[in-house]
Amino acid sequence: MKKLILILIDGMGDHVSHKLGYLKALELAQKGVKFTLESELPSLSRPLYETILTGKLPIESGITNNRIDRMSKEESIFSLGKKSGIKTAAVAYHWIHELYNGPFNPEQDIEVENSEKNINYGRFYWEDSYPDSHLFSLTNKIVKDKKPEFILLHTMNVDDAGHKYGGLSKEYEDVVYKLNYYLSHYLPIWQEAGYEVVITSDHGMDINGNHGGDSKLEREVPFWILGDISKNYENVKITQRDIKKICCEILKIN
Template identity: 30%
Template sequence: MSNYIKLTLILYILILNSTISLFKYTFYDITTKSKPSNKKVCLIIVDGLRVDALNNMPFIHNLIENNNAQFTISIADKPTLSRAGYMRILTGAPTHISGISSNNQHIPSPILSASDLAISQKLKTALCGYFWIDELFPFSFYYKKTYFIRDGTTFNDAISVVNSFNPNFLIVHPMSVDNAGHSFGGNSIQYKNTANKIDYEIYKLYKEVNKYNYDIIITSDHGHQNFGGHTNFEENTFLTPFIFISKRTYLKLPKSIKQIDIAPTLCDLLGISKTLYMTGDSLLNNENLSLLRKAHIINPTLPFEYNLSLSLFITNILLTIHLIIYFYFIRLIKSKF
């Protein structure tokens, strides 16, 4: 191969790269208009918290009873595993789109999370808790304090982060309820006691974040079977609580929501754009993402992911035309000189 062809190929790869990133944003990134937001959201993912555990969480229970918090049930999709759950909550993509379906996939998420989108809008993000979320989204948090085995001082970390760093988006992710579920079962006294302890931690954090008017979401990746574990797809594992606490925003909550509705809701609360991978619907009553998505897809009768492949296919055709023109002109220039 002559040197000039090699050089041309390198140049082409560079152009291809930049074009792909251009197209990536054309096809996959859309903006929906959000309601005015104070851009302060605290998402508490209590790992392995099933719905009836709320009976042992007096602080949250009272907030709901006194209409100071809104409650509904969030339905986790299959599989009811942590990593798949974090992906659904944070990217809004169902598992068959994200591809993250096992806890053994120690790889970064192939899809942007609400936190990545927040960073791209110059918002400050923070994570306190177990390291698995950090493994999926290693570049998504300005500030992070993670633990490998026990929770350590997750909630105290969160309180100090709120007061010193004042993030726009804070994720707090305690593991102790899930650990108790695995050791003693979701119906055990130990599991209930641990949920009770977390409730008190949430109360302490609530007092702090309230000073800054944070909107708070409390939810979970999955529940727990009566005798521990959460691999069986049953009500105890796929039903989790969804609690929303806000002084300024009211959600119209249906009887149940999907886990993938949380990410677009986070985007609306933060006043940032969503991605087309978010196939759930925002719980804020504003522009419907599915309508906007329809405008971007070519054949609405095909599943969404096929349309994404079609977009990629069209991108490739355009790039091939680009390549032909490029080589044609190179030959033209070469013949002139």
């Protein structure tokens, strides 16, 4: 059985994806492929977490806005992983806990270790400004200590900067540039440990720091598949709904 890390960079539009020079270097070395996807609608975070992790459109899942805080009713990568007997993990915003593990209590659920949950090992945060650097370090510790077959790393600093300064601002770009260091440092470690890596975003960000609509800035997002498996997808047409299927193919779970 394969191992996979899915990195979800919240709020990063495709228009700034070229700032990630390390990923471009992997593409040029034929160690990865990149796609530009169009997010589903509405281009909002919680509905699109559900699309990415379950393959369902927001109007199908019923998660159509950010204020719907019930648990998902769909089969996700986490629930399928649990049924297949693999260990799952997430270092993610608390909305991920609400969708796939249930109601979130910050006093109790900041750390989760429970084999009965869809997400067996979780480290959850609730401040959008919680440092991406800490999230990569926490992910690395879970990888070393728990060795899950599937782990979601979900960062929020790009989205936070976009809302504060706009999707075409220097501040927004600066946070994307910072990700270069974390990716170039940790990806080789995780790949050496046997993990495949997939990277994407849920939605983009317009000039005024908004998303939810149908503009190019709000909807176009990048999607990378790294490593040798990327050659299997070079000439494949991919939509945001296909990410769940691709992750399950990599993990070899039904």
